[in-house]
Amino acid sequence: MSKEVKINVRHLTRVEGHGNIVVDVKDGNIEKLEWQVPEAPRFFETMVVGRAYSELATITSRICGICSIGHTCASLKATEAALGINISEQTRVLRELLLHGETLQSHILHVCYLVLPDLFKVNSVIPLIASHPDAVLLVTKLHRLSNELCDVIGGRTTHPIRAKVGHFTMLPTWQELEELKRRLEEAKGDLLKLAEIFKSVSGGFPDFNRETEYLSLTYDEEYAFYDGQVTTTDIDKNISPDEYKGVVNEFVVPQSTAKYGKFNRASFMVGALARYNNNHSQLTPLSQQIAEMLGLKPGINISPYQNNAAQVVECVFAVERSISHIEWLLGQELKMEKPDIEVKNGQGVGAVEVPRGILFHDYSYNDDGICVAANCVIPTNLNHNNIQMDFEKMVPEMLSLPEKDLQFNLEMLVRAYDPCISCSTHFLNVEFKK
């Protein structure tokens, strides 16, 4: 066979950050096949050294604009673990609500603005404004709602202001919560319409499966986002987040400024599909109904493209949980809290599920509460290795396709993971070489 393929996608579009895809096939032999991450590394672990415990979340929130709330939550949890600070039920509920707002915001942005154009065979959401105006307006409405939820609870859409170590600096008003609740109730119907649109074009996803290890948090009381232990499809006993280093096993590779990870297999996957595979039985009835409609089975789903369906399902879950959190808040007399913080030395880990998967922050403080060491493990990093492994199974299977179609499928594969590359280098491009 004399098949030659040369694909060279530099700075893949419609992903957050910079990544390249390089495929070099000569005489039917794959000579080079790489998922590369050239994003400029930013060295956050060095930026926080020497800063006070109260400043850490402000700094590490800036690791990522899209998941700044997730970084804030992981950061606050790590600091609170290090300093031995307990938070009130009120603060925990407000943080969870904020995190659901971000999940909704990020999943809508990703599925609708970045993935749907592929399924509609257009280069961006912009042509859809003219061809599918109702769908675009539905999407902007949901996206606006998620952003405004983050505004009301966090004080700002991106880089939340109010969430601090041990407390919130300002609380939502009764009227704001009532209005949010009303709009979230309406959003359930909008999400149902969106799920139908997604289903109508989801035949456009390539047919590709590869079973891997799925890794996420899991929590007895609910589908895990804010709290939980680490679990995977390959282990019987859950692991404490404090032991994260033995789980993620980060390593440096020449093709990437972002680190890679592996655990019980050559690679693992984190994110919406991993969460769904591990915790689907804890979803709400409506989100389970949407999962079934989108073809997700209540077990292990092994096509990476199904990550996008799992994101739609999680949007529904996020809306429903947000409503129940708001109902709880409306039943309380909310009060401003002043945390009793005793500055001391200590080390702590904070783990949360952010839109792209499990996130860990690990800080060490000296006697004055000044950070002396930090480590942030970013979900997109954890997926890079799995993307590479998917490439290695997919390209031989699809070599008979025209080069253009193969390239398109690889690009869609990377987008399915919703990589957040700025985050991961604290990175995305496609190169195909013949």
Next chain:
Amino acid sequence: MSDKPKVAFFDFACCEGCQLQVANLEEDIIKLLDLVDLVEFREVMTGSTSETYDIAFIEGSITRKSDEKRLKDIRERSKLLVAYGQCAVNGGINRLKNIWHSMDDVKKCVYGDDSYMPHLDTYPTKGVDEVVKVDLYIPGCPINRDEFLRMVKELSLGKIPRLPNHPVCVECKLKENICLFDKGVICLGPLARAGCGAICPSNGSPCEACRGTVDNPNKNAMHEILDKYNYTVEEIKRTINLFGVNPEVKK
């Protein structure tokens, strides 16, 4: 061909939170597309051009030689170059890295024994204007959406937009907030450039000067405030470099 200005967006080392603010304009961005012709925006659209741009928006800080080459190429092809977001304006939060004396130590801290690998190279963070000429700045971490919208409208009308040059305290007073100094919290509002609507103090959190300072900050007034509330200059110096600002606040 359209006679609307050709606009492109580019990003360097940053969190991409500022382009997210552009995406977050929601329905307004649809209207904005009536005013400008969006020709390149990697995060939201496939397709790139090697043509010239009327306006290039640059987000992010410059941390490697290879970035300089890309940035200079964009500059050569752009009539007007806008640095938007604090990372582009002065390096922003990424400038905290520069406090380390050696970039080798910075690399070792993150990549350990692998830090020698050439693709992990980095140099002290620069703002965009340390590499190329910048025609307009839109500060903030993140940018303020309304300010961005105002500036794009003004640019499309051929006007050069101006930034507010009064301190955050002015906007904070207009909002009738209780001064955070009175609540025992140290705040950079007296020095910081307004235009954010005093968003942090209005949410009960001190201003961190994420938009930089006004052109000629009233240092004497800042000293008076610090004296009155028993704070030292050192205490504000600690915070003011969070977003890359480091004015000499001497008596």
